[in-house]
Amino acid sequence: MFKKILVANRGEIACRVIKTARAMNIATVAVYSDADRRAVHVGMADEAVHVGPSPAGESYLVAEKILEACRATGAEAVHPGYGFLSERASFCELLEENGIVFIGPKPKAIRAMGDKIESKLFAEKAGVNIVPGHMGIIEDPAEAVRIAGEIGYPVMIKASAGGGGKGMRIAWNDAECRDGFDRARSEASSSFGDDRVFIEKFIVDPRHIEIQVLADSHGNAIHLGERECSIQRRNQKVVEEAPSPYLDAETRRAMGEQAVALAQAVDYQSAGTVEFIVDAERNFYFLEMNTRLQVEHPVTELVTGIDLVEQMIRVAAGETLQIAQDAVRLEGWAVESRIYAEDPFRGFLPSIGRLARYRPPQEGPLGDATVRNDTGVTEGSEIAMFYDPMIAKLCTHAATREAAIDAMSVALSRFEIEGIEHNIPFLAALMEHPRWREGRLSTAFIAEEYPDGFARPTPSAETLRRAALVATTIEMARKARLDRHIDRLRVHSGAIQRDWVAKIDGEYLAVTVVPEAGTAGGPVQYRMSVDGAEWVLATDYEPGQSPWIGTLDGVELAAQVRSRENVTAIFVDGLWVEAKVLSPAIAELDRLMPEKTPPDTSKMLLCPMPGLVVSIAVSEGQEVKAGETLAVVEAMKMENILRAERDATVTRLNAKPGDSLAVDAVIMEFE
Template sequence: MFKKILIANRGEIACRVIKTARAMGVSTVAVYSDADRHAVHVQLADQAVHIGPAPAAESYLVAEKILDACRETGAEAVHPGYGFLSERASFCELLEDNGIVFIGPKPRAIRAMGDKIESKLFAREAGVSIVPGHLGVVEDAETAVRIADEIGYPVMIKASAGGGGKGMRIAWNAAETREGFQSSANEARNSFGDDRIFIEKFIVNPRHIEIQVLADAHGNAIHLGERECSIQRRNQKVVEEAPSPFLDAATRAAMGAQAVALARAVDYQSAGTVEFIVDRDRNFYFLEMNTRLQVEHPVTELVTGIDLVEEMLRVAAGEKLRFAQEDIRLNGWAVESRIYAEDPFRGFLPSIGRLTRYRPPQEGASGEVTVRNDTGVREGSEISMYYDPMIAKLCTHAPDRATAIEAMGTALAAFEIEGIEHNIPFLAALMQHPRWREGRISTAFIAEEYPDGFERPAVPEATRRNAALIAISIEIARKARLDKHVDRLREHPGTTRREWVVRIDDDYYSVAVDPEAREGGQAAFRMSLDGETSRVMSAYRPGVSPWSGSIDGTAITAQVRPAREATLLFLDGLWLHARVMTPRIAELDRLMPVKLPPDTSRMLLCPMPGLVVSIAVAEGQAVKAGETLAVVEAMKMENILRAERDLTVASLKVRQGDSLAVDAVIMEFA
């Protein structure tokens, strides 16, 4: 086994590899850019080497800098993680030529499978069913339109060297094909240093199911079952699970056998993933092979009990696989939610800044449920505009799918993040979605269920009532602390007020409170809300989040944030504004005027922090609804800002190349 390895990556995957290497007694070396100088993976590793400026093209994507870091530290092998250089055959060869082991497949397999065009040609020659399309490189936008017209819309425009949803666009007509070609090429160039594009038919409403394979240098190859990755947004996976609720035994066996056969055909060595799209009749088509570790690998580890990073290191060190196909058993169900730095209420646009609060749920096993959180940040970490916006991968494992989903909902409710916007409200709402719970999903799920974007769901009355009861228990705990620690200047009866009014958003609830004897260190109350009595118990301490307790015997977790004269509660995936008042104060509160937001209807505001790639209009120009106004890049993704209605540009406030904050004014309209 190696004595020292270098991880040619950053963030959570670098931390993930370090964790296994440390358990195996292998020393680790981290690399970092200017933006990652204080990153968690740098602090966790035994050594760390600076490799350049923040842009990945000047640091993490420069193979020679990785090689220099290996020479400087004496690292014997390199684990590439995913993204960056993980699927670049030339990087693998550079290491091998210098006596350094690449912890992954050999260059031949990377070339055959790592390139989307070449992999499809290889698969077709091997007799594998592939999606109809044009497998040559598309040279320009007009050629793309001609090919798309021949294939028939819709089409998928894809970067040959792409991955992680970067460099991918769906086009439904010629105009979208032209625009999508250029954006895909730009994203691919910035993310992978390779702007080759190809086009294939887009299969409507498919499921995205992939097979995890594992192979060694001695001719042994097995698969570890499948993962369902159909919950996607903009071709980026959001939620994954293992196994798939859709596959039957026959389809699972056929897909597994085909994946292993393909791995053997290219003499694959290491962990890899064969991805398929599956139609509603369970016909499956080869999509691509990822010659690396996948982001969603934890769900496979949870249901198989096999550490894939450890197996990668063992295979790279020349060992034989420790498992045969008959040894593989899928136990229980695992779900993974990707926690992103993005605002789900503003079209999932990226959010950057400092994590002023980062408190993930407790990891480990509790009864039949296991919680795992793979992350590369901690409280105080900076979310940069230069890299992928993923903060963490939250996973739950349980004996069955329903329990794993319930556990995920509970874990999301306890996951506290402040300082940036994040997608936990969306993930929490998704866990409650009946179609998701029933397993009736496809890659079009988010587009179909949220066609106008994700909006705050209507708050169920039960959630409002529970929020009112929780808010009162918090207020009583606060007043009890004041009674204990503040010297009063006048006599105080020391009793709890019985009559309260709670305002939840815009609704008012009258509540009568009767304290009961404490039980097991928890305060207990009988609360009557509009004539319906509930028993509330909690050991909540002021200033601590989350609130944990029970209402009528049902365990409940709610995040707590202070607000001006109120409390914010995150309950059932929703943020609620709660204000506890006396009846008289409530009477006056109802009379207060509502403050209206400022009018920004004649402005184009930057929806996220980012870089102005281009301005598509000029001052005085009349534009039609749907036309492009500007393009802003954030976290390696280009975002096209379009006119919402017919209008005339009055003035431009920014120029190409400007860095903008969220809500910065880009232009004003007449």
């Protein structure tokens, strides 16, 4: 077994690999760029080596720098994680030439399966069903349009060396094909250093289901069941689960056997994933094989109890696989939510900055479920513009799918992040979505259910009442603390007031509260009513705490609490609401207060996220039509096209290509 390995990655996956290596008594070496000098993975490793400036193309993607770090530290092997150099055969060969083991498949398998064009040609020769398409290199937009016409719209334009949703566009007509071809090539070049793209038929309403395979160097190969990865946005997975709520035993067996056969055909040695798209009749088609560890691997680990990173290390060390196919059991259900630094209320645009507060839910038991949180950040960490915007991968595991989803809802409500925008409100709303809960999924789920983007839902009457209950107990806790202080000063404080009005998001709710004796050292119990509906609520909340945790008629309720000037912000049921608890007399006066109106920015194009201006498509004095491209801004390795919302005339340009802009910076103004 290896004595020391180098982890050629960053963030949560670097931390994940280091944890397993530590459990195996293997020393670890981290690498880091300028931006990651104080990153969590650097502190976790036994040693750390600086490999260059912040851009990945000048640090993490430079194979020679990784090799030099191995030489300097005596690392015997390299685990690449995912992304970066994980699927680059030349990197694997470079290590082998210098006597260093690559913890992953051999170059032959990487080349055969890592290239999206070559992998489909190989799979077709191996008798695997593939999606109709054009596997050759496409030179220009005109050729792309011609090929798309031959295949038939809609088509998918994909980067040959791509992954993670980068360099991928769906086109429904010639115009979208031309634009998508240009954008896909540009993203592919900047993300992978390879601008080749291909085109294939886009299957409407597909499900994205993948099979985890594991193989050694002695001819043994097995599969560990499937993962459902159909909840995607812009071809980027958002929520994954294992197993799939769609597959029956026969389809699962057939997909598993095909995945194993494909792995054996390329002499695969390591953990890998064979991805399929599955149609409405459970017909499945080979999509690609990822010759690396997947982002969503934790859900497979939770339902099988198998540490995939450990197996990768053991296979790379030449050990024989000790797991037989008939010994693999899928126990319970696991769900993974990807926590991203992005604003769901502004088209999921990236958000960067410092994590002023980062308090994930505690890992371990949560009722009858289990919580796991894979992360590479901590409070005070910086979310930089140079890398993927993932903050953490929150997972729950329970006996049933419903229980795992319920546990995820509670865990998300306990996940505290401040300093940047994040997608927890969207994930929390998704967990309550009827279609998601029923398992009626497709890769178009988000586009279909949120066609105009994710807008903040109007709080339901139940959510308003829950917020009112939480807000009132917070006020009671504050008054109880004040009363204790007054008692010490021997000043009579009087009885706690019974009648209140909770103002929740502008709605006024009548609340009555009667404190009841709680158990010694236990939660305080209240008998409460909101607009006539009654509950018994118990909590041990103290002023200044977050999250607020209690029970409502014996059922757990969790909420986050933030003090903002003269209001309290409460995160409950996946929504932030503003709350004030007032006496009835003050509430009457509060109703008379005027509402503030936001400033008018309708004549400006604002930068929706911090990013780099790639191009400006218009000039001063130019008339533009609604939908016309105005600018392209790059953030988190993704190019975002900003379009005109209405017909207008450009009066002033405030930015130029190459400018780095903050969120809400004015790019241009209109007449």
